[in-house]
Amino acid sequence: MINKKYIWRRCVLNISESAGSPKLLSCEQIDRSFGGLKALNGVSLSVSQGEIFGLVGPNGSGKTTMVNAITGFYAPDAGKVIFNHQDITGIKPYLIARLGIARTFQNLALFKGMSVLDNILLGRHVHMKPGVLSTALYWWMARKEEVANRQFVEEIIDFLQLQSARDEPVETIPIGLQKRVELARALVAEPTFLILDEPMAGMNQEEKEYMARFILDARDEMGVTIQ
Structure with a gap:
């Protein structure tokens, strides 16, 4: 169980930029x-724009439950979740x-039987505008959108x-x-806030080093705030 005395660990890798950043x-x-x-028992936390925020705890301590409460998979019994000055609780x-919130999952949530490319393309659904008219007039309307989405995925x-x-x-x-495919699927949604649920579980040392570098690059080059 995570309670209000639980220790939250911040990993602010560019203190000069994030210290004065808004929540x-x-x-x-x-x-x-x-x-x-x-x-979860009276848990409070805040993450500033441009920050990398680490939530650390043993198995079963409630980390994934907290992630699910933030992303709407479980509505909190009490309390508030405020994102970009908007109450998104429940x-x-x-x-x-x-x-603008994207996430990865503790247990891989990829679609077997589909290619890496198709799994990543699914992350673009929040930016697609499907409709009967655009589908019927594919070559004039929907094709342009599909090409743009595929270009961003590439x-x-x-x-x-x-x-x-x-x-x-x-x-x-x-x-x-x-794990990298899951990260890619989250990034193609162009989030402002990205939640990674145990992104390095099951990896060897070399794979962890690659993932750490990609996470830093996402923060620095894409402007994504990360938890």
């Missing part, structure tokens, strides 16, 4: 129970995604060095690359 996310006195189990995950594939695996079935590539 992007604020959680106030979050409670969440599952039957008789109190998973709203649907797809609406939170549209506001840029992220290059950014995360996934070119060699782009056409492979996602379940056939190593776990380290699968």
